[in-house]
Amino acid sequence: MSATWLSYFVASLFLLSVQGGAEVISDLRRPFAVVRPVEDRTQLLLDKEGLDVIRSISGPVVPVVVIGPYRSGKSFLLNQLLGVGCNDGFEVGHTRNTQTKGVWLWGQSQQLEANGATASIVYMDTEGFEASGKSDAYDDRIFALSTVIASVLVYNLPETVRESDIEKLSFAVELADAFFGESQEGARQQGLEAGNMLWLIQRDFLQGKTVGAMVADALAEQPNPHHDKDIDQVNRIRQSLSLIAHNSTAFGLAQPHLDRTRLCTLEDSALDPAYVRQRSRLQSLVKSLARPKNIRGMPMTGPGLALLIERMVSALNARDIPSAGSMLEYFNKELLYQCRDAYVARLEELPIPVAEKDLLAWSDQAAEAAYQRFDKEKFGGGKLSRAATLRDALATTIDKEFGARKTANVYRSSVVCEAAVTRCEDGLEAEQRMRLPSTGRFRAKFKRCETAFEKACVGPSLISSAERLQKAWRREESRFTRDYNDKIFNGLVIFALADILIFRFIIRISIAETAGWIGFVFLQVYPKLYITGGNLYDATWWKYLVRVWEAGVWSGLDLEFWAPILLPIGICVWLGRKAWQRFGKGQWATRQRGRLTKRVVHVNGQSGDIRDLDV
Numbered sequence: 001m002s003a004t005w006l007s008y009f010v011a012s013l014f015l016l017s018v019q020g021g022a023e024v025i026s027d028l029r030r031p032f033a034v035v036r037p038v039e040d041r042t043q044l045l046l047d048k049e050g051l052d053v054i055r056s057i058s059g060p061v062v063p064v065v066v067i068g069p070y071r072s073g074k075s076f077l078l079n080q081l082l083g084v085g086c087n088d089g090f091e092v093g094h095t096r097n098t099q100t101k102g103v104w105l106w107g108q109s110q111q112l113e114a115n116g117a118t119a120s121i122v123y124m125d126t127e128g129f130e131a132s133g134k135s136d137a138y139d140d141r142i143f144a145l146s147t148v149i150a151s152v153l154v155y156n157l158p159e160t161v162r163e164s165d166i167e168k169l170s171f172a173v174e175l176a177d178a179f180f181g182e183s184q185e186g187a188r189q190q191g192l193e194a195g196n197m198l199w200l201i202q203r204d205f206l207q208g209k210t211v212g213a214m215v216a217d218a219l220a221e222q223p224n225p226h227h228d229k230d231i232d233q234v235n236r237i238r239q240s241l242s243l244i245a246h247n248s249t250a251f252g253l254a255q256p257h258l259d260r261t262r263l264c265t266l267e268d269s270a271l272d273p274a275y276v277r278q279r280s281r282l283q284s285l286v287k288s289l290a291r292p293k294n295i296r297g298m299p300m301t302g303p304g305l306a307l308l309i310e311r312m313v314s315a316l317n318a319r320d321i322p323s324a325g326s327m328l329e330y331f332n333k334e335l336l337y338q339c340r341d342a343y344v345a346r347l348e349e350l351p352i353p354v355a356e357k358d359l360l361a362w363s364d365q366a367a368e369a370a371y372q373r374f375d376k377e378k379f380g381g382g383k384l385s386r387a388a389t390l391r392d393a394l395a396t397t398i399d400k401e402f403g404a405r406k407t408a409n410v411y412r413s414s415v416v417c418e419a420a421v422t423r424c425e426d427g428l429e430a431e432q433r434m435r436l437p438s439t440g441r442f443r444a445k446f447k448r449c450e451t452a453f454e455k456a457c458v459g460p461s462l463i464s465s466a467e468r469l470q471k472a473w474r475r476e477e478s479r480f481t482r483d484y485n486d487k488i489f490n491g492l493v494i495f496a497l498a499d500i501l502i503f504r505f506i507i508r509i510s511i512a513e514t515a516g517w518i519g520f521v522f523l524q525v526y527p528k529l530y531i532t533g534g535n536l537y538d539a540t541w542w543k544y545l546v547r548v549w550e551a552g553v554w555s556g557l558d559l560e561f562w563a564p565i566l567l568p569i570g571i572c573v574w575l576g577r578k579a580w581q582r583f584g585k586g587q588w589a590t591r592q593r594g595r596l597t598k599r600v601v602h603v604n605g606q607s608g609d610i611r612d613l614d615v
Contacts, residue, residue: 028053028107031090031125035103035145035313042135043317044102044145046310053107054309057302060119060292062112065103065146068156070128073202075100076263077156077253078125080279081286082106086264090125100127103142112290119292120302124149129168141316143172148180148312149305151195151293152286159203161218163234170237179315196289199250200282211252219248251285253278332378332390340397343370347405353413353459356406363402370398413459420456421469424449428476437484440554446473485537488549489523496520 034050037043054061064081066074079089086092090104109120126146129139147153157165173194199215209217221238224231254275256263268276292299295308346366350359374394427449431442450469457465499516503509527536536542 029084029088030107031104032107033102033104034124034309035142037102037127037138042138042141044138044141044313046313047102050105051306051309053105054122054306055303057109057120057122057305059301060114060117060299061109061302061305062114062119062121062151062290062292063124063149063305064121064152064154064286064290065124065126065150066154066156067126067143067146068128069158072128072156072158074128074156075125077154077200077202078106078123081283082110082123092264100125102127103145112287114290114292117292117299119290119299121287121290122305137320139168140172140175143168144175144179144316145309145312147172147176147194149293149309151291152198152289153195154198154200154286156200156202158201160201161199161215166218166241167237170240174240179312179319194247195291195293197248198286198289199248201250201252203253203255212250215248215250249285249289251278251282253282335374335377336390336394336397339370339374339394340401342373343367343398344401344405346370347401352405352409353416353461354409355458355462356409356460359406359409363398363405367398367402370394410460413457413461414465416459417453417457417461417465420453421465421472424453424469425472425476428472428480432476432480432483436553437480437487438550438554439481439484440550442477442480442484444554446477485542485546488546489536493520493523496523 032050032053033047034054036045036047038045066078068074075090075092076086079086079092082089089106090100103124103126105122105124109122112119112121124146126142129143155165155169199211201211201214219238219241221235222231224235254272256271256275257266293305294300295304300308343366346369347363350362352359354362371391371394374391378390424446427445428442431445434441453466453469496516496519500513500520503512503516
């Protein structure tokens with residue numbers, strides 16, 4: 001015995017042990033409900049009797065599941081494949097309401113020889129989709145469940161293949177693949193192993209292409225040289241069908257009779273002969289496509305199929321499934337995110353920091369553009385629509401983003417203004433250390449700093465930072481004024497001492513020395529005369545002296561900057577002049593007299609008359 005059959009034998013023993021708990025049902029020649037709709041018709045409800053029928057199948061099982069729109073003849077088709085009448089088989093209705101509810105199976109399976117083993121074909125009918133008053137999510141659950149459990153999936157369509165039929169199948173396949181992985185509890189998740197796909201076109205009376213060519217053309221990708229996004233979506237739908245595309249077969253079935261309401265009462269002799277021949281061929285085709293359902297490489301038996309249905313229904317009920325309404329909401333939500341991103345991008349085009357009123361005006365323009373785009377591109381309208389709620393959500397989102405930008409503006413403004421104030425404070429602090437202090441230069445420094453501050457500091461921190469700058473100015477000005485007079489006074493004392501030393505020991509000029517002594521004594525004695533109060537710096541003569549000092553130090557030429565440059569140059573010029581007067585001037589005069597004497601002798605030698613010379 002091969003390893004494959006050994007594995008099959010062990011799995012069958014296990015599944016038969018599961019079957020042992022199933023109720024024994026005597027009459028199997030009738031339909032059984034497997035899945036029913038719950039009252040709200042959006043979720044699925046398992047039916048124990050139908051599951052027990054499936055569990056009673058011990059060998060490999062071949063589910064043949066028919067899906068399609070409601071009122072397309074699915075139930076009548078299954079009765080024809082089974083060879084049973086409408087009274088004995090699946091219920092057939094002739095009203096505009098859907099007849100089959102949920103998923104049903106024919107209790108008596110048909111035997112099939114496959115790979116040397118006997119398999120059981122189980123025919124299953126499903127509720128038609130796109131009936132009025134039904135949720136798309138309910139249809140999609142039925143469709144996805146059918147796709148997973150089917151070994152042969154018969155897609156029953158009237159007359160032709162429409163784009164909506166392809167889209168619905170594509171969506172169901174994607175759902176089936178996703179939920180099949182979630183339903184594999186306790187096992188390594190694997191992708192869906194698709195069965196065979198049969199495109200059955202009923203009432204095939206259209207002329208032109210064969211049914212196979214029509215289906216092949218419908219599933220072929222469309223040319224898109226201009227990269228149109230809508231055509232891209234059409235091609236993505238077809239690419240998603242790759243899971244079942246290589247197993248697809250197409251078949252056309254003529255209309256049995258013009259009076260469809262009498263189909264259940266008519267004998268084969270009253271039906272269209274072409275239909276009868278095609279029906280026989282269809283029965284053979286379905287059996288040729290039938291293969292045992294495999295899960296992870298193992299043929300599935302009845303208990304295994306029942307377990308798969310239970311797990312799939314549980315997984316499908318546990319999750320929300322996108323529907324037309326949810327897709328619409330998803331589109332509007334995506335539009336909301338796009339409008340939000342456009343608002344944020346527009347808001348960030350305004351560099352920060354800026355004044356709050358400018359930021360608010362810019363935000364209002366960006367928000368208005370976002371609202372206009374949302375109102376123009378959204379789907380749905382009215383105060384009760386979900387789009388109206390999403391517009392409110394967009395407003396909330398915009399307010400949140402504006403609040404974040406406003407906070408960033410405050411932070412950036414504080415950083416910029418802090419740096420500007422710090423630069424001004426450092427500049428004023430540096431002015432305190434001037435060697436040649438000047439009130440004019442100190443105030444000019446502050447004016448330049450204040451102008452730079454007004455250019456740099458903008459935004460919410462402007463007012464508080466400007467107040468801080470004025471406080472720093474008043475503090476530094478008071479300190480500067482106090483030190484300013486002291487520096488001038490100390491400078492005069494040093495100047496008087498320097499005058500005494502220079503004109504006593506270096507350049508002996510008694511009058512200059514005497515003036516130095518008078519100045520030194522005056523500066524030492526005069527301040528002490530204010531014994532009853534008052535201040536030297538308030539004296540009129542001192543104020544005039546300060547004005548003279550200011551005129552010399554800050555008269556358009558900043559001596560604080562130029563003095564270190566001009567003083568060495570002046571000293572060098574003075575020393576050069578003194579050296580020239582002491583050494584160079586006498587030698588230059590002697591050389592000039594020598595040149596004049598030679599010229600006189602030369603002239604005398606040419607004329608021979610010394611009387612012509614004026615000596």
